[in-house]
Amino acid sequence: xxxxxxxxxxxxxxxxxxxxxxxxxxxxxxxxxxxxxxxxxxxxxxxxxxxxxxxxxxxxxxxxxxxxxxxxxxxxxxxxxxxxxxxxxxxxxxxxxxxxxxxxxxxxxxxxxxxxxxxxxxxxxxxxxxxxxxxxxxxxxxxxxxxxxxxxxxxxxxxxxxxxxxxxxxxxxxxxxxxxxxxxxxxxxxxxxxxxxxxxxxxxxxxxxxxxxxxxxxxxxxxxxxxxxxxxxxxxxxxxxxxxxxxxxxxxxxxxx
Numbered sequence: 051x052x053x054x055x056x057x058x059x060x061x062x063x064x065x066x067x068x069x070x071x072x073x074x075x076x077x078x079x080x081x082x083x084x085x086x087x088x089x090x091x092x093x094x095x096x097x098x099x100x101x102x103x104x105x106x107x108x109x110x111x112x113x114x115x116x117x118x119x120x121x122x123x124x125x126x127x128x129x130x131x132x133x134x135x136x137x138x139x140x141x142x143x144x145x146x147x148x149x150x151x152x153x154x155x156x157x158x159x160x161x162x163x164x165x166x167x168x169x170x171x172x173x174x175x176x177x178x179x180x181x182x183x184x185x186x187x188x189x190x191x192x193x194x195x196x197x198x199x200x201x202x203x204x205x206x207x208x209x210x211x212x213x214x215x216x217x218x219x220x221x222x223x224x225x226x227x228x229x230x231x232x233x234x235x236x237x238x239x240x241x242x243x244x245x246x247x248x249x250x251x252x253x254x255x256x257x258x259x260x261x262x263x264x265x266x267x268x269x270x271x272x273x274x275x276x277x278x279x280x281x282x283x284x285x286x287x288x289x290x291x292x293x294x295x296x297x298x299x300x301x302x303x304x305x306x307x
Contacts, residue, residue: 059120059296060110062268063128067105069164070135074102076164077142092156093146100142103135122300162272206278207292208263210301216261223262227273228295238265238298246273249280261287268294 077083077098087094108131110118118124139157148156208216216222217240226233226241233243244252246266256262262281266273274290281288291298 057117057120059125059300060117062296063108063110065165065168066132066161067108068168069161070103070105070108072164072167073139073160074104077102087146090156090159092148096145096147098142098145100145101138102142103138105135107131108135125300158275206289208289209292210298213263213291221260223256223260224291225256225262225264225277226266226295227264227277228266232267232295236299237295241265246276249277253281253284253286256281256286258286261289263289263291265291265294265298268296 076086080097083098084094108128110120110124110128112118136157140153143153143156146153146156213222213224217224224238224241226237226243227246227249228243229245230243233241233245237243242255244255264274264277264281266277271294274294278288278290
């Protein structure tokens with residue numbers, strides 16, 4: 051019997067796996083593949099061939115559906131599977147003759163679309179909540195704009211080590227753009243809570259003489275990317291953290307051990 055207890059890492063792995071499965075199912079269908087590529091502003095005159103990954107090995111679950119012990123080893127194994135899936139996707143969509151920057155933007159947008167579809171199918175009631183909190187609004191704005199018009203510079207990342215060093219020097223502001231309740235449940239020391247749907251009206255709270263680093267639930271979360279775009283559109287220096295709170299927490303636990 052599957053373990054019904056909730057763990058955010060397992061939940062995240064399930065959603066990433068769902069997104070990978072959605073990409074697999076969508077682009078295995080030539081008609082759907084052509085239609086979506088046209089909608090996203092990339093070449094739809096190329097017949098894509100080759101292998102696409104599935105989400106089976108990404109889930110932090112045993113074959114019977116029960117949850118594995120979500121320790122650092124299990125998380126690292128899942129990250130390795132995500133990287134393997136990413137390389138397959140790069141090989142597959144490399145047939146579109148995109149630059150590396152364009153390809154990243156395209157894959158990121160596909161992941162977000164797959165994630166929103168996973169949530170819509172599994173928890174229809176949650177879709178309305180996510181629309182209210184701004185998550186699906188960010189996805190809708192991204193999907194409404196051809197993927198290749200989004201500059202890779204807009205989502206430039208900063209590493210964990212660089213962030214730690216710069217926070218020690220006091221020359222960077224760290225902003226948690228997740229909903230306030232998630233911040234209260236756990237966050238990176240020294241971070242300020244400014245949920246993504248409050249960022250526009252709270253920009254004046256951020257000093258304009260320091261770079262802003264935004265983070266959320268991980269590299270596949272749209273909030274941090276949206277925050278960086280918003281901040282840069284207002285002339286602020288901004289980057290996103292390369293990962294998010296779950297990865298930061300695990301790394302801190304491993305260091306403490």
